[in-house]
Each structure stands twice: as C-alpha cells, then as structure tokens.
Amino acid sequence: MPYTNQAAALIHSVKAVGERLIAANPVELAVGNVVRRVLHIVREEDLSLTTAAMAGLNLSAESDDEDDTDRDNHPALSAAAIAAASRSTLRPPSLQTLLEDVPDSAAVPHTSSSGGDSEGKSKSADKSSRSRKLKHDVIEAVNELIQDISTCHELIAEQAVEHIHQNEVILTLGSSRTVLEFLCAAKEKKRSFRVFVAEGAPRYQGHLLAKELVTRGLQTTLITDSAVFAMISRVNMVIVGAHAVMANGGVIAPVGLNMVALAAQKHAVPFVVLAGSHKLCPLYPHHPEVLLNELRSPSELLDFGEFSDCLDFGSGIGAPLLHVVNPTFDYVPPKLVSLFITDTGGHNPSYMYRLIADYYSADDLVLERRTTSGN
Amino acid sequence: MADSLQNPKPDISAYYQTRAAHHAVVTSDWLAQAQSAVSIQTNDDVSSGSDGRVAPTGGGTGGDNKTFSVIDEFNSWRKQPDLAEAVAAIRALAAVIRASQATTMMELEIELKKASDSLKAWDATSISLTAGCDLFMRYVTRTSALEYEDFNSARYRLIERAEKFGEISYKARRIIAMLSQDFIFDGCTILVHGFSRVVLEVLKTAAENKKHFRVFCTEGRPDRTGLRLSNELAKLDVPVKLLIDSAVAYTMDEVDMVLVGADGVVESGGIINMMGTYQIALVSHSMNKPVYVAAESYKFARLYPLDQKDMGPALRTIDFGVPIPSKVEVEKSARDYTPPQYLTLLFTDLGVLTPSVVSDELIQLYL
Numbered sequence: 001m002p003y004t005n006q007a008a009a010l011i012h013s014v015k016a017v018g019e020r021l022i023a024a025n026p027v028e029l030a031v032g033n034v035v036r037r038v039l040h041i042v043r044e045e046d047l048s049l050t051t052a053a054m055a056g057l058n059l060s061a062e063s064d065d066e067d068d069t070d071r072d073n074h075p076a077l078s079a080a081a082i083a084a085a086s087r088s089t090l091r092p093p094s095l096q097t098l099l100e101d102v103p104d105s106a107a108v109p110h111t112s113s114s115g116g117d118s119e120g121k122s123k124s125a126d127k128s129s130r131s132r133k134l135k136h137d138v139i140e141a142v143n144e145l146i147q148d149i150s151t152c153h154e155l156i157a158e159q160a161v162e163h164i165h166q167n168e169v170i171l172t173l174g175s176s177r178t179v180l181e182f183l184c185a186a187k188e189k190k191r192s193f194r195v196f197v198a199e200g201a202p203r204y205q206g207h208l209l210a211k212e213l214v215t216r217g218l219q220t221t222l223i224t225d226s227a228v229f230a231m232i233s234r235v236n237m238v239i240v241g242a243h244a245v246m247a248n249g250g251v252i253a254p255v256g257l258n259m260v261a262l263a264a265q266k267h268a269v270p271f272v273v274l275a276g277s278h279k280l281c282p283l284y285p286h287h288p289e290v291l292l293n294e295l296r297s298p299s300e301l302l303d304f305g306e307f308s309d310c311l312d313f314g315s316g317i318g319a320p321l322l323h324v325v326n327p328t329f330d331y332v333p334p335k336l337v338s339l340f341i342t343d344t345g346g347h348n349p350s351y352m353y354r355l356i357a358d359y360y361s362a363d364d365l366v367l368e369r370r371t372t373s374g375n
Numbered sequence: 376m377a378d379s380l381q382n383p384k385p386d387i388s389a390y391y392q393t394r395a396a397h398h399a400v401v402t403s404d405w406l407a408q409a410q411s412a413v414s415i416q417t418n419d420d421v422s423s424g425s426d427g428r429v430a431p432t433g434g435g436t437g438g439d440n441k442t443f444s445v446i447d448e449f450n451s452w453r454k455q456p457d458l459a460e461a462v463a464a465i466r467a468l469a470a471v472i473r474a475s476q477a478t479t480m481m482e483l484e485i486e487l488k489k490a491s492d493s494l495k496a497w498d499a500t501s502i503s504l505t506a507g508c509d510l511f512m513r514y515v516t517r518t519s520a521l522e523y524e525d526f527n528s529a530r531y532r533l534i535e536r537a538e539k540f541g542e543i544s545y546k547a548r549r550i551i552a553m554l555s556q557d558f559i560f561d562g563c564t565i566l567v568h569g570f571s572r573v574v575l576e577v578l579k580t581a582a583e584n585k586k587h588f589r590v591f592c593t594e595g596r597p598d599r600t601g602l603r604l605s606n607e608l609a610k611l612d613v614p615v616k617l618l619i620d621s622a623v624a625y626t627m628d629e630v631d632m633v634l635v636g637a638d639g640v641v642e643s644g645g646i647i648n649m650m651g652t653y654q655i656a657l658v659s660h661s662m663n664k665p666v667y668v669a670a671e672s673y674k675f676a677r678l679y680p681l682d683q684k685d686m687g688p689a690l691r692t693i694d695f696g697v698p699i700p701s702k703v704e705v706e707k708s709a710r711d712y713t714p715p716q717y718l719t720l721l722f723t724d725l726g727v728l729t730p731s732v733v734s735d736e737l738i739q740l741y742l
Binding site: 093094095096098247248249284286287350351353354362 | 510517543557558560672673675720724725726727728729730731732735736737739740
C-alpha cells in the first residue's frame, strides 16, 4: 500500500512545504507558482507511469486471470479507455469531458491502486522499482524546471531582434534584469536604437539601469517618472518587466507602470511586458491594489530628520497629521497590454489561460486559492 | 405528422412558451397579489403554456403507428421547472436510444441524428436545446470511436450517461457558485438582470457564506423576472432593491459589478440573453464596471452572430396594459446579443474563463 500511494504522499508533503513557503511571503506570487509547477510535475510523472503499468496489466489480464477485470468498476471499459479517462483528469475540465464520467478525482486513484494490487500479487519487486522510478523521474523533471527558470532571461532576450527595429526609441521604467538583457541582446545583434529610462521613484532603480546600459554602449536618456507623458509621443515601444502575470492577463508590476501603460494607450504605443513563465500566476486578481501589494517604509520617500515633527505620534489627536503611503506594485489591466514576451514566445493577454492550462493542474489551483485568500 | 412538427403558435417561440410556463408555475402564488394587469399576463402565460402541451400530444396521436415521438418526450421533460432545456434534450435523445431497434452503432447514430434534427427544427429559437443536442451527438460519435466490447454495452453506457446528465447540470451550478465566491467581496453591490437559476445559486451561496452584499434587480419588463428574483433574494435576507429597466445608468455609479446569466454563449465569447443585457453591458463598460456572466458549459453554442438581427428572433407577446393601435409596430424579440468586448469574465463549470476561451473550447470539441 505505501508504494501505490507514493505519488499522493509526495504531493501531500510538497503541498505542506509549499504552504509554509507561500505563507512566508504571500506577496511574492512566484513562490506559489513554482510550488504548483512541482505538484503538476509529480502528477504528470505518476500518470505516465500508471498508464505504462496499466498497459502491461491489460496484457496479463487477457492471458490468465478474469478476476482483474471483474473487480474493475467499468467492465465494459478496456484498460486503454481507463487510461484515456485518467489522462483527462490532468487536463482542466472541458466540454469534451463533460459527458464522460471521470469528474470524481477519487475514482481514478482507486482504479490505479486496484491495478497496482493485482500486479503486486504477481511481482512485488516490480512495484518497488516503479516507485523508485517515480522519484527519479520527478527529480529529473524538477531539475529541468530549475534549468528553465534560470535560462528564461536568455530565451526571452533571443527574441529581441524580432521586436526592436533600427532607429527605434524604447521606453522603460525602473529596472528589470529581463529588460536589461533584452535590450543588450538587440544591441549585440547590431541594432542601433535609443532607450528612454524613467527613473522609477522612489527607489530610483532606473538610474542603475541607465548606468548599466551606458556601459554596454547604448544611447540612453534618463527622464523623471512625471515626464513619461511628455516623452511618450516620441517613443516607438514601451518594454517593461513584471512582478507577476495574472490569469486574466493583468500584470502586477512596479509602481508607476499603470501610468506608463495609460500614456502608451493614449498615443497608441505598443506596451510590451517581458515575463518568464514562472511569473505566470493561475489566480485572478481580486483587489490587486490592496491584496497583492506591499507597502514599504516611508523612509524611501522622505527624510525622517526633516519630517520628524509632522510624523510625531504624540502631537494633537494621537496620530500624525502626515501619512506616507509607499506601495510597491501597480496593477495594469489586460486591455492596456499589447503583448507578453515569455520564454515560449509572444502571447496576447487573452492567451494567458492557455499557458496556465499547460503548466498547472486544476486541482492545485483550488487548494492554493484557499491559502491565498487567508492572507 | 408534418403538422405536429410545426410549432403550435408560430407568433410566439416555443422557447418563450416554456419560459412563460415555468414562470407561471413557480410564481403564481406570489403573482396573485400583484396588480390586475399582471394577473391578465399570467392567465395569458398559462394558456400559452397549456397550448404548448396540447399540440404535441395531438402530434403524438397523429403518429400513433410510430408509437414514439422525440418531441413528446422532450416536452414532458421540459415541463419540469428545475430542469434545464439542454438536459431535457439529452434525456429525450436517451429515450430515442432506448426505443431504438438498431443493432449497429451506425444505425443508432443515424436514428439519433434524425431525432435531434427534428428536435432542433421544432424549436429553432432555443439555443440551449440546439447546444444540448449537438453536445450529445458529438459524445455519441466520439464514444463509438472508443473501443467497446459490443454494441449493447455501448448502448447501455450512452443511456446511463444521458441519464446522469441532469446530475451533471446540477453539479455544474454548484461549481459555478463555488468559483464565483472569490469575486463577491464584502460590501459590494451587484446588479442583476433577468432571472437565472445559476445567478440565484451564486447569490444564494454567497449569502450562505455570510458575505455582506447588496443586489439591485432590474424589473425585467415585460416578464417581470426581476420581481421574481427579488422575491427569492428577500427570502434569503439579502438586501435587494428593484429598479425599473431604464434606471440602470442612473444607478450604475453605486454598482460594483454586473452579474447576468445567459441563454446561450456563442463562439465569439459573447452571450445571448434576455432583452436588455446588451444595454446594461454597454453602460457598465462605459463606466468601467466589470460584467460577469454565469453560465453552464452546455450552453456553449456553435453560433457566430454578427449583429443583433443575425439571430432568428425569439418572439413573445408584450402586454402594455392599454390597447395598442394596430398601426403601431411592437418590437417583440425576447433577447439580445452582447458582444464579447463588453464582458469581463465568464463563470462556467469549466472554470473562470475570459470570453476568448469559449471559441477555443468549442473548436476543441467540434474540430
């Protein structure tokens, strides 16, 4: 029995660790995304092993014992049909599977475990090798995922020449490693273009980006955030990084980007978002301005020495008259985004659901949703 | 026999007759308290409903030598007020399988095709009837491709699945209600148009989850569907306010989201729903309010209306309370088409979808 439930046990322990990781920093959605990706990998690997075992079982059942097929819930179904049905549980529900009777997730592990039992009667050695194989396959697939995430910058940067053309003016805000590599990749391919960098108050990471771009030999112009609207008419394309991409194609991005997106829309400038696929979050934004935001220290905005009188808790009504709010993120609605460039290519905002269906299992979304709604 | 295939009342669509019949059955107790004008309307509805019942039976006796009519079967199923039309269609097709003398899958498929065609022809205005027939036909063709040991077990399985479909449709409503809970936040105001069982289920679940929200119901002239919904919501102790249909723009600034059901979801991702949905969607779009649609996935239909008049209108009678001179024309269509750009998200049993996903699902199934 412990062998047949190995995948379930693995999923359970990954979930337990994952929940703690997510609770540690609920604003960093990438953590939850990666946990879900790993869970999806476990499910997928388990399924491919079960399907393989089922095919073997079918052969043996035909040859000697009838017992096996009788114990099965659906005598009319062949093993191939069961495998097809269990494959469909990994896919998100669709119109195709609406009439087929597999919505019970409990039904599938049951048939697979009964398959495992009867198989165990004959060869128990084979079973333990199967469980070892599952672990091995999962580790391999997770390593692949790690590889994918660490190379996503390069994969995105490779597409730079398709999007940046000669003598264009590119606008960006703040600093993002993906954007930096994207611009440099175009430069390396002998494209000459100019970059406007909005400084990205209050952390002024745009200054660092401008410095970095200049050392790489790019023609760079630094502007204040408030000058974006004034400069946007000269710009051919806005390219920015993202903190997270939500399921509806909306973007959680560094503060100030919603303003840039609105300016870009006003002047019909394409607004392009670069994001690795690990930033793709299968949740829908509910009150993203509040729930998915991080409020940082006021010290980034002003100098305590000078403003200490205004911030005094002891004065007057017991609360300071001056409040400082310093949010980290903006929510950019999907209608303002022209294109997403991920490591798998360029996508429309309305196509995000398709990528989500590829990367995540439907079961994991529901579980995680409960934990995220808790914060 | 040819006569029995005709809709008994060509000036009122069969689709609308069912709605009216359901309407009268469920709310007669409540409507009795309403004004005399309303009670006239009710009587009218009941008579049209019973007309609809009588005529197909006549058709059944006319075709007595055949002893079985799929339309009879369908009508008996759809008299049940809690049963969706697509479910009734699939149940009726299951009855065809049961009555069939076919000995091969091919024969059975041809027989089913004939039955579903005659069903669709009998009421061309009902979208979910067409969608339900198409879905089941597709399932039959796909399953026969799957390897079954013999014809009888395949046949048995088809009947079993069709009979379970009522359960599936009920479960779909539950899933939609669960999925949409995240979108209803404390203190929000929801504008609802028309009477939809899914929408009611969503609001009921939210109330059970102790969410604090307020509902604005449009009156829904001339069916007064909003009155019925507000009545149901008042039973749940949900604060509810009735609006006349023309007050939508006036109240929109107080509204946080618009929630509507759908008669059908078309391939573009737009919806076909009760008359007035389009203008509400336009108003909320211009005021930047989200429009959510709650609809079961078996309402996805292979239609692509290009504009409002592209669909055959579902006609109905409209009671203005005063006699209308015969020279005055009356717009009698019961529903309109809302294009996808005015919809924010669709809550379906397949998950929360953007309108563009709908075409994807349909293509996957039918291509």
